[in-house]
Amino acid sequence: MDTKAILSMNKASWEQSAERFFGRAALPEFGPFAPTEDELKLFGEIQDKKVLDIGCGSGHSLKYMGDKGAKELWGLDLTTKQIETAREVLHSQSPPVTLFESPMEVNPGIPSDYFDIAYSIYALGWTVDLAKTLTHIHRYLKPGGRLVFSWEHPMHDRVKPTDSGYRFEQSYVTEGPEYNEAWHKSVIIHHRKLSTYINTLIEAGFEMERVIDDVALPEVVPEGDRYKWYSVEKAKLVPVTFIIKARKK
Numbered sequence: 001m002d003t004k005a006i007l008s009m010n011k012a013s014w015e016q017s018a019e020r021f022f023g024r025a026a027l028p029e030f031g032p033f034a035p036t037e038d039e040l041k042l043f044g045e046i047q048d049k050k051v052l053d054i055g056c057g058s059g060h061s062l063k064y065m066g067d068k069g070a071k072e073l074w075g076l077d078l079t080t081k082q083i084e085t086a087r088e089v090l091h092s093q094s095p096p097v098t099l100f101e102s103p104m105e106v107n108p109g110i111p112s113d114y115f116d117i118a119y120s121i122y123a124l125g126w127t128v129d130l131a132k133t134l135t136h137i138h139r140y141l142k143p144g145g146r147l148v149f150s151w152e153h154p155m156h157d158r159v160k161p162t163d164s165g166y167r168f169e170q171s172y173v174t175e176g177p178e179y180n181e182a183w184h185k186s187v188i189i190h191h192r193k194l195s196t197y198i199n200t201l202i203e204a205g206f207e208m209e210r211v212i213d214d215v216a217l218p219e220v221v222p223e224g225d226r227y228k229w230y231s232v233e234k235a236k237l238v239p240v241t242f243i244i245k246a247r248k249k
């Protein structure tokens with residue numbers, strides 16, 4: 001399947017599923033079992049900063065940025081339903097809001113050397129072309145601007161629960177497009193090693209500042225935990241979410 005066909009399949013699936021995700025992966029959260037921005041303070045001062053959200057979904061992370069005093073709120077997302085919801089969520093924000101319905105693999109009209117902060121919460125890994133996407137983001141940032149993003153750790157879906165323990169079911173080292181099991185094969189996500197994210201950032205002109213794959217566990221283990229996609233028991237063995245902070249040189 002070529003890039004266009006994958007994007008069109010993923011978009012169709014997101015249009016159907018969008019509501020399940022409204023506000024589900026949004027700042028100050030970085031994702032399942034990850035430490036939050038309240039603890040990590042990766043963004044530093046947000047007041048008066050121009051921010052860009054890649055895969056902004058329902059706009060809840062942009063709202064967080066607006067509430068923290070960002071000067072301009074920009075976002076893009078592939079899914080019509082997400083952009084429509086983001087417009088509603090952000091309608092009472094006072095800083096100017098600019099939203100694009102667009103895949104992150106193309107530039108829909110975002111200025112160069114403009115943003116202090118670009119970020120992506122559980123969205124960047126959807127890209128069909130990581131190098132192209134990171135090159136675009138690098139161009140949008142001012143020199144010294146920061147990119148912060150989170151995504152599911154590439155080790156997480158390789159390991160599956162069994163009745164007696166856990167089994168490695170898929171290769172960590174073999175990369176490429178895969179039907180995603182959690183989405184019942186209605187989307188394609190590229191499996192990439194953590195080193196591929198890091199090396200592609202470096203090749204795009206970023207300097208690495210932090211890589212975080214710590215696990216923050218809840219005190220209470222929920223009923224039926226073992227077979228949930230995000231399970232506490234499993235999170236004690238393999239990282240669930242990774243977060244990267246990088247700087248445009």
Ligand SMILES: C[S@@+](CC[C@H](N)C(=O)[O-])C[C@H]1O[C@@H](n2cnc3c(N)ncnc32)[C@H](O)[C@@H]1O
Binds near residue numbers: 010024026055059
């Ligand atoms: C888990 S949601 C992100 C939630 C969002 N970051 C927030 O803060 O609320 C993932 C988003 O990625 C978007 N997405 C998937 N593939 C994309 C692509 N190639 N380009 C742009 N957005 C994409 C989906 O439409 C979805 O809204």
